[in-house]
Amino acid sequence: MADPGGAPDGAAKSDHGGGTLPVAVDAMGGDRAPEEIVAGTLQAADAGLPVVLVGDPARLGDTGSVPVVEASEVIEMDEDPARAVRTKKDSSLVRAAEAVRDARAAAMVSAGNTGAAMASALFRMGRIAGVARPAIATAIPVPGSTPTVLLDSGANVECSAAWLVQFAQMGAAFARQRFGIAAPRVGLLSIGEEAVKGNPLVKEVYGLLEAGHGGPAVTFIGNVEGRDVMSDRVDVVVTDGFTGNVVLKTLEGAMKTVFDAVLGAFTATEETKAASKIMVPALMPIVAELDPDTHGGAMLLGVDGVCVISHGSSSARAIFNAIGVAHHAVSEGLVDQLRAAVGATAGAAAGAARYG
Amino acid sequence: MADPGGAPDGAAKSDHGGGTLPVAVDAMGGDRAPEEIVAGTLQAADAGLPVVLVGDPARLGDTGSVPVVEASEVIEMDEDPARAVRTKKDSSLVRAAEAVRDARAAAMVSAGNTGAAMASALFRMGRIAGVARPAIATAIPVPGSTPTVLLDSGANVECSAAWLVQFAQMGAAFARQRFGIAAPRVGLLSIGEEAVKGNPLVKEVYGLLEAGHGGPAVTFIGNVEGRDVMSDRVDVVVTDGFTGNVVLKTLEGAMKTVFDAVLGAFTATEETKAASKIMVPALMPIVAELDPDTHGGAMLLGVDGVCVISHGSSSARAIFNAIGVAHHAVSEGLVDQLRAAVGATAGAAAGAARYG
Numbered sequence: 001m002a003d004p005g006g007a008p009d010g011a012a013k014s015d016h017g018g019g020t021l022p023v024a025v026d027a028m029g030g031d032r033a034p035e036e037i038v039a040g041t042l043q044a045a046d047a048g049l050p051v052v053l054v055g056d057p058a059r060l061g062d063t064g065s066v067p068v069v070e071a072s073e074v075i076e077m078d079e080d081p082a083r084a085v086r087t088k089k090d091s092s093l094v095r096a097a098e099a100v101r102d103a104r105a106a107a108m109v110s111a112g113n114t115g116a117a118m119a120s121a122l123f124r125m126g127r128i129a130g131v132a133r134p135a136i137a138t139a140i141p142v143p144g145s146t147p148t149v150l151l152d153s154g155a156n157v158e159c160s161a162a163w164l165v166q167f168a169q170m171g172a173a174f175a176r177q178r179f180g181i182a183a184p185r186v187g188l189l190s191i192g193e194e195a196v197k198g199n200p201l202v203k204e205v206y207g208l209l210e211a212g213h214g215g216p217a218v219t220f221i222g223n224v225e226g227r228d229v230m231s232d233r234v235d236v237v238v239t240d241g242f243t244g245n246v247v248l249k250t251l252e253g254a255m256k257t258v259f260d261a262v263l264g265a266f267t268a269t270e271e272t273k274a275a276s277k278i279m280v281p282a283l284m285p286i287v288a289e290l291d292p293d294t295h296g297g298a299m300l301l302g303v304d305g306v307c308v309i310s311h312g313s314s315s316a317r318a319i320f321n322a323i324g325v326a327h328h329a330v331s332e333g334l335v336d337q338l339r340a341a342v343g344a345t346a347g348a349a350a351g352a353a354r355y356g
Numbered sequence: 357m358a359d360p361g362g363a364p365d366g367a368a369k370s371d372h373g374g375g376t377l378p379v380a381v382d383a384m385g386g387d388r389a390p391e392e393i394v395a396g397t398l399q400a401a402d403a404g405l406p407v408v409l410v411g412d413p414a415r416l417g418d419t420g421s422v423p424v425v426e427a428s429e430v431i432e433m434d435e436d437p438a439r440a441v442r443t444k445k446d447s448s449l450v451r452a453a454e455a456v457r458d459a460r461a462a463a464m465v466s467a468g469n470t471g472a473a474m475a476s477a478l479f480r481m482g483r484i485a486g487v488a489r490p491a492i493a494t495a496i497p498v499p500g501s502t503p504t505v506l507l508d509s510g511a512n513v514e515c516s517a518a519w520l521v522q523f524a525q526m527g528a529a530f531a532r533q534r535f536g537i538a539a540p541r542v543g544l545l546s547i548g549e550e551a552v553k554g555n556p557l558v559k560e561v562y563g564l565l566e567a568g569h570g571g572p573a574v575t576f577i578g579n580v581e582g583r584d585v586m587s588d589r590v591d592v593v594v595t596d597g598f599t600g601n602v603v604l605k606t607l608e609g610a611m612k613t614v615f616d617a618v619l620g621a622f623t624a625t626e627e628t629k630a631a632s633k634i635m636v637p638a639l640m641p642i643v644a645e646l647d648p649d650t651h652g653g654a655m656l657l658g659v660d661g662v663c664v665i666s667h668g669s670s671s672a673r674a675i676f677n678a679i680g681v682a683h684h685a686v687s688e689g690l691v692d693q694l695r696a697a698v699g700a701t702a703g704a705a706a707g708a709a710r711y712g
Contacts, residue, residue: 143617191601227609245547246582253583261499265638274384275631282621
């Protein structure tokens, strides 16, 4: 069985044991729902992770011993998020978020409509006190090193400087919890390392972080560039949700292009086909390391509960890993750590808000 | 000898023949100047491309039969561009731009300080009438297809909607000249394909391009995403200079990371080392295709002359290819084509400017 995002045994071995609240999995969300979602959830159950499926029982097939929370509606991938959450009160996404709110589940996982997952979590769980805007934190794989946390990777298209300071705080807390990095190096995404480089938002955030507005949790290393995202120079990359989403998709596209080209070369001649029998197995660990399925989806930081958003094309393996990430976040108290990171500098954040 | 950016014989075979004005090459600009710059320039001369080196003759070594335009000063890579261009009037960069202005050279090529190269070209050559802001157009390699033109890839950190409409016009004219694409597909970089996706700037530009403000030269295909940049779905990707520069460096970083990881796997065991003797030669065409050196640097579009900006670490091969690209642009009348693309819709552009 694959590594569930670096936290294979986190929940199973935790003190909560069999009494742990389950992770609520949106069975109907994602391009490959419900089949792959159910399969990944059953794998998690087999591995000893408490889970519950949320969806229409008639459409889920055999769910074995995994309980099902009934939900009659489905929010489609291309629906308007806010309207869908408002009107489809019996959707699997909304019901999953309500299960967390009502303490019937420890966390939620969805591979469905990202905006609707965010809206469900935000409207049903609410925000952590003091958080201006939740942000999506994505783990970007770095071969031979811990992943880089990129945030915001799409929740907030337009941002104020104060929000980005909070993203730095929340991103650092998440990198510490998720990857065990004691003092995560936080970089601000810009187009040059010098403080004078960047757009007005970046320059303002630079000044605030340089002046310590991020608080003790943020080890600010200054500006970083696009080429640093997949390197071991930085642990947390802070940016607005527009730029972050463009970066994320650019990385996906570049890796797919390069791998496709490499695989094409492997089948070029009879000689290379023969050599590829040795090479492909040697490359599999790299492919797996760079595969977004490995890292278990993105974490919505700032809502008052654990919400993992897996990508739309999630396989059973991706869902299994996302459930592992969710349990790990719960067992290590991610939400309380986020609360502390943001709250420790409530004064500084309030000061920063004036510039926002 | 390597392919000089798709235009190996453009200048050499043109009607201008021996009477063609030379390309002025900034001999002092770049991390590997002057050695690699001089070497690449000599290769171009050997290939029959008229060239002239600009720099301090005492520091250039043997320049063979290539003429030298003397310049006593050097603008360093990390100098403030505007101040450097203002104060170092006898720098190689400024003298190269003056050679174009004074019709002693057909074009300039520099691997030096990008901002200073832009400022030199802008201050000495001036803008094409009607162009609000010059933009940097970079050719992003796409395996098995023509490259994608990405602009602005760093000249303008903050942009108005009217400027981005002009970038679409200039990018389309450049893609047509540079890669022979009859009706380049122009996409607007955003975080979703729907018109409602994106930040306010992107939404505004979408409306203008959709309404035909780009004029007949722009075949607008709507929003594109980061993953499309290295695909054959689009020929020209329009964005602001902040986002474009982040994308460019993200791609560089991702490709380096993936290639390093693949090469690492090749040396994992004795078996893979043996197999790599077959695989590495099979991969070389891909590596070459994805190597920025192959495509001859970025083009500064909108100044009244041809200015190729090669990346700071340019090798002799990169400079050789950049000179080929410059000659090709001159022989095909790029500047006149840009003038036509922007001027054809001067009314539309003026209308658009109101929204800018």
